[in-house]
Amino acid sequence: MTARMRLQPEAIGVGMTSQRVRDRLIERLRENDIRDERVLNAIRTVPRHLFVDEALATRAYEDTALPIGHGQTISQPWVVAKMTEALFADGKSPAKVLEVGTGSGYQATILAALGIEVFTVERIGDLLRTARKRFRSLGLNVRSKHDDGRIGWPENGPYDGILVTAGAPALVDALSTQLAPGGTLVAPVGASNAQRLLVLRKDADGSLRQDDLAPVVFVPLLSGLVD
Ligand code: SAH
Secondary structure, eight states, rough: OOOOTTOOOGGGSSTTTHHHHHHHHHEEEEEETTTOOOHHHHHHHHHHHSSSSSGGGGTTTTSSOOEEETTTTOOOHHHHHHHHHHHHHGGGSSEEEEEEETTSSSSHHHHHHOOOOOEEEEEEEHHHHHHHHHHHHTTTOEEEEEOOOOOGGGGOOOEEEEOOOOOOOOOOHHHHHEEEEEEEEEEEEEEEEEEEEEEEEOTTTEEEEEEEEEEEOBBBBBOOOOO
């Protein structure tokens, strides 16, 4: 390789947003026990750098949460992978999923890339508007609304999966009632500085089983709307 080529990393595909950098993230997720090839493929395909400010684009393929404004964050890729993978556990293939906390729109886009019909709710209008622009420019049909997601979106339920992407002291009952039989809810539950990623599975007879996936830290699930 010549020195001149080294000075033009984008031209030879080793820039911070290149496929090679994305593949490195996928390897890292594999090393950290993400196994579902469909989920890994969605993360490989969706350009995460389009979901953060341009100034942070060079860090978009690190396995880390990043600020998206309004004190909120785009989740760490491993957490997105873990939550998404939980929806596909036991050979399931969810058709319709509700997300609470649209944020950057990245998690919703990963779900849409997996062929899922996505409904997402966000309380901060400004974040939602930016996320909607991203959905549009990527040609995705993600349904979204500006509301307090703790009430879910009952008109479109029940859902095969519900992902809550903000932390709360306890599971929200209004959400588990919108889960279809056989459905899966994933939510961070616990104190504001340390939560457990819980999985709630609704059996065919409507009974609920709870599992603990991992320790996580999410921004808080809050009430009230912000423009
Ligand atoms: N899933 C997002 C992560 C966003 S961080 C992504 O992929 O980027 C959590 C988001 O939840 C924040 O945008 C926050 O504003 C939102 N949020 C917090 N409480 C909420 C509530 N009650 N209803 C809807 N959204 C909420």
